[in-house]
Amino acid sequence: MENKVQIIDNKLIVTPQGINKLTSMKGKLEFPFTHILGATIDEGILDESKGLKGPGTAIPGYWAGTFTKNGEKTFYNIKRSNKPVVIQLQHEYYTRLILGVENPNQLVDTINNNI
Template sequence: MENKVSLIGNKLVVVPQGINKVFAVKGRLEIPLLNIEGATIDNGILNEFRGLKAPGTSIPGFYAGTFRKNNEKTFFNIRRTSMAVVIQLRNEKYTRLVLGVEDGRKLVDEINNVIKI
């Protein structure tokens, strides 16, 4: 598992696990639920050009850290073999998060249900 993701109070909390903290150059992300537009599963995003990494890691089959493309910043922490959870953000440092988690479909449903309130 690359990330532990929790909904705590009015925030989404992402904690990279194990060595991924080092590769992602990020120990924790906290995003207010008000700044989440939605979440989807999109494995195709792993086939697209991610942009320039700054800072981060990009080795075949594993992407972690900040990637910049078209004046947008995306945080990746995922292995190619994982289901890609994409969380769209607004008014945040990142435009989106692309994460590998234990149960991606459950997380997507949970996020989308909470932000509808």
């Protein structure tokens, strides 16, 4: 599991786990629910161009950190073997998060039911 995701006090808290803290260059990300537009599962997103990396890691089958494409910043922390959870944000440094989590369908439902 790359990420632990919690909902506490109307905030979405993403904590990269283990070595992923180093490779993603982030210890924790927090977002108020008023800045979350929604969540989906997008199995094809990992085949798209990620843009420019920095800071972060990009090796075949694993992406972690900040990637910039068309002026938008996306935080990735996912392996190709995971089902990608895409969380759309507004009024934040990142436009979206692309995460690998233990129960992706459950996380998407939980986020969408809380916004």
